[in-house]
Amino acid sequence: MPAAVLDASAIGPVDVAVIRFDGSEFSGDVAPALSELDQNGTVHIIDLAFLRKEADESISCLEVGDERVAREFEQLIDTQFDLLSDDDLAEIASGLEPGSAAMVVVWENSWAARLAAAIRGSHGQVVVQERIPRDTVLRAIAALDQK
Numbered sequence: 107m108p109a110a111v112l113d114a115s116a117i118g119p120v121d122v123a124v125i126r127f128d129g130s131e132f133s134g135d136v137a138p139a140l141s142e143l144d145q146n147g148t149v150h151i152i153d154l155a156f157l158r159k160e161a162d163e164s165i166s167c168l169e170v171g172d173e174r175v176a177r178e179f180e181q182l183i184d185t186q187f188d189l190l191s192d193d194d195l196a197e198i199a200s201g202l203e204p205g206s207a208a209m210v211v212v213w214e215n216s217w218a219a220r221l222a223a224a225i226r227g228s229h230g231q232v233v234v235q236e237r238i239p240r241d242t243v244l245r246a247i248a249a250l251d252q253k
Contacts, residue, residue, distance in 0.1 A: 118219030119235075120152065122190075124198055125209045130158050132168075132207055134178025140211065141181040151182050153189045153212040159202040167195050 127133055143149045156168040156175055170179045189212055202208055225232065 116219060116223065117214055118217070118222050119215045120212060121215065122210065122212050125211070126202065127207045127209070130160070130205055130207045132156050132175055132178075132209060134175070136209070137178040137181070140179075143213075144182060147216050149213040150216045151211065151213050152187050153210075154179065154182060155190055155195055155210045156207065157195060157199045157202060157210065158207045159199055159204055161205045163204050165196065165199040165202075167192075167199070 125136070140151060140154075144151045154170045156170075156172075158166045158168075160166070168175055170176065170182055190210060195210065198208065198210055
């Protein structure tokens, strides 16, 4: 059981990301970046799981404490709250191609918690929020350069 507690009245916006890896192995290269973001307070890693879909379409799930990924991700073990259910993970895994792997990470956008609290405190609410895909931003920047 984690020592920390999630406070629903103070939590910032929460995102879920599914990061697919080429092949069926997990890259530990993302662990230092996630850890740095968590440690400096930009985000708070709430849940982290690893999925693998074999060529025969069988699915396996690893938690961050599993020895196959723990060494790279051990700095994030104490921050887990297991918000992703088995059904959530099964649904995500069903969309994977056979012979592939994915990391599923849930993070609180800690950097936005103060703004979110101020919005709630002033009886406001965000009615539209959209993440613009990187490729769309790159196309817009390229279009600016052509003017």
